[in-house]
Structure formats: C-alpha cells, structure tokens
Amino acid sequence: MPTTALMVLTTCPDKAMADAIAKRLIETGLAACVQLGQSVESYYAWQGAVCQSVEVPLQIKCLAVHYHAIEQLIMEQHSYQVPEIIALPIEQGLTTYLQWIEETSQS
Secondary structure, three states, rough: OOEEEEEEEEEEOOOHHHHHHHHHHHHHOHHHHHHHEOOOEEEEEEOOOOEEEEEEEEEEEHHHHHHHHHHHHHHHOOOOOOOOOOEEEEEOHHHHHHHHHHHHOOO
C-alpha cells in the first residue's frame, strides 16, 4: 500500500527538550506518535573539532504534508544551531497502523 507517511528523526540534548517537542507535535496534530529513545552517545564534527555529547533520539511518525511545519517547530524549540532533522518515507507497514497515522495526523 503506497503511503504518504514519514518517520522524522531528530535528537535533543536532554529529555526535557525532547518531552517538550514531542508533546507539542502531538498537541498540534502534526504527528500521530513520537517515541523518545534511550540516551545515546554521539560523536560528530562541528566547527573543525571532534565533539561528543549525550542526546535523546526522537522518532516522529507523521504525514509528509506536515514535514515543513514539523521542521519549523523543531527549529523554534531546539537549542542546537543545526539540529539533526531527517525524514524517511515509510514505504510499507501494517495497513491499519498506516491508516491510524493518516487519521491521527490530520488537522
């Protein structure tokens, strides 16, 4: 079944920010589900240096039509200058779950 659903991935520097973003995405109807993962240790290049930090990953299930609003919301609430925001198309999945995303994410 072709779908217009996405899984948007981002990370936050702490659980409080992750909670705030997740709650806002659900309250606004931009996402059907946001899962916060266990903290991960990230290594990355930033401004010519190798950096390390602990981050909280988020998996956001939503409709593609809401991507730009989700990106804007994350950018407004995020403390990073360049946060990770990656959207992956959900190409296949349980039909009833994909229908639930569609029904729940419409505003």
